Amino acid sequence: MFDLGGVGDAALIEALRAATRAEAVAAAQRWAIIAALVDWHCKDEDEARASAALDGWEYAAAEISAACGLSREAAAGQMRIALALRDRLPKVGALLEHGEISAKTAAAITWRTRLVTDTEALALIDAALAGVAPTLGVLSQKNTETAIDVWIEKFDPVAVHCARTAARSRCIEFGAQEDPAGTVAVWGRLLATDAAVLRARLTALAATVCEADPRTVGQRRADAMGLLAVDPNAERLTCLCGEPGCPAAGVDPRSAAVTVYVLTDTVPGAAADTPRDPGVHGDGLQALRGPAAVTGTPGVIPGGGVVPAPLVAELVATGARVTTLADTNDLTAEPRYRPSAKLAAWVRTRDLTCTFPGCHRGAQYCDLDHSVPWPGGATHPGNLAALCRTHHLLKTFGGWSAVQHPDGTHTWTNPSGHTYTTVPLTRILFPDKSIHTPAPPPTPAATGSGSGVGGRGLAMPRRRRTRAYTHAARINAERRLNQHTLEQHAKPPPF
Numbered sequence: 001m002f003d004l005g006g007v008g009d010a011a012l013i014e015a016l017r018a019a020t021r022a023e024a025v026a027a028a029q030r031w032a033i034i035a036a037l038v039d040w041h042c043k044d045e046d047e048a049r050a051s052a053a054l055d056g057w058e059y060a061a062a063e064i065s066a067a068c069g070l071s072r073e074a075a076a077g078q079m080r081i082a083l084a085l086r087d088r089l090p091k092v093g094a095l096l097e098h099g100e101i102s103a104k105t106a107a108a109i110t111w112r113t114r115l116v117t118d119t120e121a122l123a124l125i126d127a128a129l130a131g132v133a134p135t136l137g138v139l140s141q142k143n144t145e146t147a148i149d150v151w152i153e154k155f156d157p158v159a160v161h162c163a164r165t166a167a168r169s170r171c172i173e174f175g176a177q178e179d180p181a182g183t184v185a186v187w188g189r190l191l192a193t194d195a196a197v198l199r200a201r202l203t204a205l206a207a208t209v210c211e212a213d214p215r216t217v218g219q220r221r222a223d224a225m226g227l228l229a230v231d232p233n234a235e236r237l238t239c240l241c242g243e244p245g246c247p248a249a250g251v252d253p254r255s256a257a258v259t260v261y262v263l264t265d266t267v268p269g270a271a272a273d274t275p276r277d278p279g280v281h282g283d284g285l286q287a288l289r290g291p292a293a294v295t296g297t298p299g300v301i302p303g304g305g306v307v308p309a310p311l312v313a314e315l316v317a318t319g320a321r322v323t324t325l326a327d328t329n330d331l332t333a334e335p336r337y338r339p340s341a342k343l344a345a346w347v348r349t350r351d352l353t354c355t356f357p358g359c360h361r362g363a364q365y366c367d368l369d370h371s372v373p374w375p376g377g378a379t380h381p382g383n384l385a386a387l388c389r390t391h392h393l394l395k396t397f398g399g400w401s402a403v404q405h406p407d408g409t410h411t412w413t414n415p416s417g418h419t420y421t422t423v424p425l426t427r428i429l430f431p432d433k434s435i436h437t438p439a440p441p442p443t444p445a446a447t448g449s450g451s452g453v454g455g456r457g458l459a460m461p462r463r464r465r466t467r468a469y470t471h472a473a474r475i476n477a478e479r480r481l482n483q484h485t486l487e488q489h490a491k492p493p494p495f
């Protein structure tokens with residue numbers, strides 16, 4: 001790509017500085033384009049369009065998702081930054097345009113100032129931040145935020161992104177970017193009372209196994225959490241000691257509640273005699289029995305992502321239902337609009353996510369759309385695709401169209417004629433598995449427009465309140481809470 005052989009370190013540093021600057025300039029251009037696209041879709045929006053589930057913002061988000069390879073949420077984040085830099089913080093925007101600050105700093109400023117509603121205060125903050133922003137790039141993230149907040153505090157104290165009061169910050173989140181296959185990070189903040197009850201319950205369950213159980217207390221608490229989700233009244237955790245006489249052994253209710261889909265023709269793993277994988281539970285007693293004889297194949301749990309082969313074998317051994325996906329030859333056209341459970345499972349497992357470009361919504365939360373509208377297009381794997389509700393609406397009402405190919409890929413065409421190709425995740429994860437399913441040729445009934453039968457039963461949902469209204473209300477609500485906090489702090493102590 002670049003030939004940097006023999007370049008001295010001073011020249012490399014010069015080049016690096018220039019490239020960093022160019023990156024900032026490019027980011028400014030990118031956001032300027034995004035802001036223009038938002039305008040194009042949202043300007044002159046009438047009441048009817050602003051109240052539809054697919055409002056201008058949603059159309060713009062779809063275009064930006066597809067063009068930038070971003071999820072819908074990530075695209076929306078980019079749109080907020082782009083508009084703020086252009087409309088709310090033009091001086092800071094100009095610095096970015098000249099490569100004087102990094103995209104990261106610019107984004108942080110737009111986020112921290114999002115609660116400022118007064119235009120005069122906003123102009124003062126923009127000018128002040130433009131003065132200091134070039135020095136922010138070298139500060140740590142925390143220091144950058146503090147430096148930004150100082151100016152907001154000066155001109156619009158109610159807008160300072162308050163450290164939320166503890167009770168307001170409670171949440172439970174699932175999944176982190178770096179989750180390894182087979183596990184999902186769960187994190188959050190509970191009310192102290194709820195946490196105490198949960199902790200006591202999990203710890204009590206964790207203590208119900210015999211002492212030969214190979215898991216750590218933490219692992220047993222994690223498993224107890226899964227158990228409670230399956231059976232809130234559970235009284236004991238299934239012991240994994242493997243001793244025949246253990247009173248706590250048995251079928252694990254957690255596994256019984258799971259269906260694993262495997263992209264193979266045979267159920268992996270034997271029954272109860274499958275050795276447990278020491279890699280899953282630590283190297284307690286199990287390790288002494290040698291590694292698990294895992295010959296299986298990875299599986300897929302709807303909503304749980306990819307399950308590594310050792311875990312599939314273990315789930316099978318402890319009672320999980322395993323559904324091998326039918327051979328593609330067994331999948332025929334079904335004479336109904338609604339696909340059978342078997343066909344639906346196959347399509348969802350093949351697609352794993354919504355098939356719109358950039359969208360990663362899990363297929364289990366998606367509609368199954370007939371690519372060529374029923375009844376002209378068959379209820380057949382080669383003509384069915386997972387689409388989240390937003391992108392289903394976009395295809396039905398929004399002028400986007402998709403052609404499904406026999407290997408499950410889709411060619412999407414937007415209203416302006418740009419095309420994007422999406423590949424089903426399964427083809428990437430399990431390249432050996434044949435997912436080739438050519439659909440029978442469409443019958444003439446299919447030649448109607450996409451908004452007809454393709455959207456069968458699908459009407460454009462209306463918003464109770466427009467997006468602009470909701471956005472403003474959310475900002476005002478946060479400002480009110482901040483105001484309240486400030487007033488509480490200003491009160492004299494009660495003594």
Ligand SMILES: [Zn+2]
Binds near residue numbers: 240241246
């Ligand atoms: Zn035991």
Ligand SMILES: [Zn+2]
Binds near residue numbers: 354356359387390
């Ligand atoms: Zn989608």
